[in-house]
């Protein structure tokens with residue numbers, strides 16, 4: 001068994017970590033796990049979701065500040081910015097991006113990686129691209145033949161997708177009256193996994209305050225009508241908020257795992 005537990009979350013935009021993994025990140029950071037957040041872009045193409053906010057600095061600077069604010073709420077000190085342009089990841093040379101991720105994986109040697117699944121939550125193009133980069137890096141990082149100058153090979157034990165269960169998407173439609181995101185004037189529906197495919201449910205009830213504070217940090221992206229921002233929102237009453245769901249996509253463990261898991265490090269401690 002490993003003595004130091006390390007988790008690396010790999011997402012596309014500042015705020016991608018907040019809604020679906022903010023509680024999990026806070027929980028593991030609080031437990032003493034070394035938590036790394038890798039964010040591929042600075043979200044500079046995002047719209048100001050709150051019309052009452054006046055933009056006093058360039059959006060990429062503001063969004064980096066918001067992301068650093070959120071990390072402080074989760075208790076994360078390891079933030080890695082890949083520096084790509086929001087909305088432009090599809091034209092980045094994949095080998096360059098995968099190389100950066102392989103270097104990070106080999107340097108910090110996480111047992112657990114969390115990233116987007118192939119559906120990208122709602123199919124955002126940057127999410128789909130980051131899914132492919134992270135999946136490729138997961139394989140390459142372990143291959144001693146590949147890029148030996150990028151560090152000692154490292155086999156990540158578990159690769160997870162952050163994914164919504166279909167029942168959560170249904171609940172979202174009932175509660176918020178909407179189950180899609182507008183992008184470029186086109187609706188992108190949230191895509192849920194069949195509930196039985198969700199392998200892992202992490203209870204973050206003890207960390208909902210940190211999660212809410214992390215969400216609040218992303219002020220430029222928050223629609224003022226978002227229920228989470230309302231005074232009467234009870235984070236403990238909404239399982240979609242306090243239970244974060246994941247799909248174990250790959251694993252390299254010798255012992256059998258029991259599903260559904262409640263811990264991303266199940267089998268590792």
Ligand SMILES: [Zn+2]
Pocket residue numbers: 012013015016124127
């Ligand atoms: Zn995103």
